[in-house]
Amino acid sequence: MPVPELKDPNSQNRLLAALPPHEFERLRPALQEISFSLGQVVYEFGGHLDYVYFPTTAIVSLLYTMENGATAEMGLTGNDGVVGIALFMGGGTMPNRAVIQSSGGALRMPAKVLQDEFARGGKFQGLLLRYTQALITQISQTAVCNRLHSVEQQLCRWLLLSHDRVPADELVMTQELIGDMLGVRREGVTLAAGRLQAERAISYVRGHITILDRAKLEQSVCECYKVVRDEFDRLLG
Amino acid sequence: MPVPELKDPNSQNRLLAALPPHEFERLRPALQEISFSLGQVVYEFGGHLDYVYFPTTAIVSLLYTMENGATAEMGLTGNDGVVGIALFMGGGTMPNRAVIQSSGGALRMPAKVLQDEFARGGKFQGLLLRYTQALITQISQTAVCNRLHSVEQQLCRWLLLSHDRVPADELVMTQELIGDMLGVRREGVTLAAGRLQAERAISYVRGHITILDRAKLEQSVCECYKVVRDEFDRLLG
């Protein structure tokens, strides 16, 4: 039997790609390719979910919005994960929002199919749970980083985490939106990004960030980035 | 068949208490009561776990320690939860530490027993996963709170979350240690606690905090507390 693959193997989701062929074939008919555009809301606070989403080229940001409108990101999902963990964790809804941070594709799967396959207790269940644990690490590290590190360090972390999840060196994202993600003012992002530009680590033009020198970002970033990356590698690599 | 209970029903763990009798009876022989003292380490960063722990009267703090020694708490587990989720999530180890924040008892269960019962896919599995989702909410809200709220608000949140998990109005905890949990300086805690004392919300004497007026704490706390509490109620209540 051939290795399962969709149109473009490179754009596949890594969780699905890690499934043994017979499990993947069982799910394949239920998968549907869809595309998301920047800013699109995947699910709202407390909202009901009919599908889970396996991003291929899209990046999804998990955000919380306070009563006064302030926002902060707790985590980030790309082609290494799945959006909608509440559907297999049993909660049904999540107390946060999921917003497209980088436009692109995803594969969606009806909730019922996911839950039935999860209940089989096979490889799929194990993968979803290990992904969830990796996500917990990411959220935890965000908590720690928010408390202990500077805006510039966090911007580096955010850029690197995003860069890991897109195929290109360009990110389409305004400083305003990055501010919303990091939970800081837009001016704070301007300042930090300005310093990174001065070091020729990135270039920034009206909502288009180009990663010029990843090594420099990795020099400026706090240890949080590595902790998260290592844990994803360990659990899903 | 009688409702399962240990020596003191009041001190039981709520996850175990929610199990149907036949599932509980299966696990009961594997449970062993142990007691923890303040500051004791339940598990270390990356350490291997032989048991999971279901706190009864103890409170366990989940902490991360940076390379420079700075620490911050990501979450808190009491008699509403379980310590060692990595054992059923599949990761084996967690990238954080678990430290006793309030001395007391817990029931421990060998990893193998936990994993076998989890694999049965019964009520136990569902409960553990829902608890994990609630924990994710707690960690997420910690992340958001760390970013957006003042030390005083966070101290209130921390006091209320702790108070919910102990049977008494007194917490044994120095300002120094609270600083470590919240990831702020000891002096910052002194200041915030001083204001709460002035309002007669708490009294504070050398490592002994007494909650005098919960209502006042609930007035000063940020919305994060309610989000977490509501989610625990929804998922496990």
Next chain:
DNA sequence: ATGTATCTGTGCGCTTTAGCACATATATGA
């Protein structure tokens, strides 16, 4: 081509918190 909306850069005063120094108060043990 031009007007308008959007995005980025910059200055300034204010608040919160960090970092440090040190004073005071209470428990503990020889």
Next chain:
DNA sequence: TCATATATGTGCTAAAGCGCACAGATACAT
């Protein structure tokens, strides 16, 4: 009883980040 360790309170200075105001600069639509 007294020395010592521990815990809390307080007073500085400095830095980071916020809120606000506004000035360019660039994209977009008509």
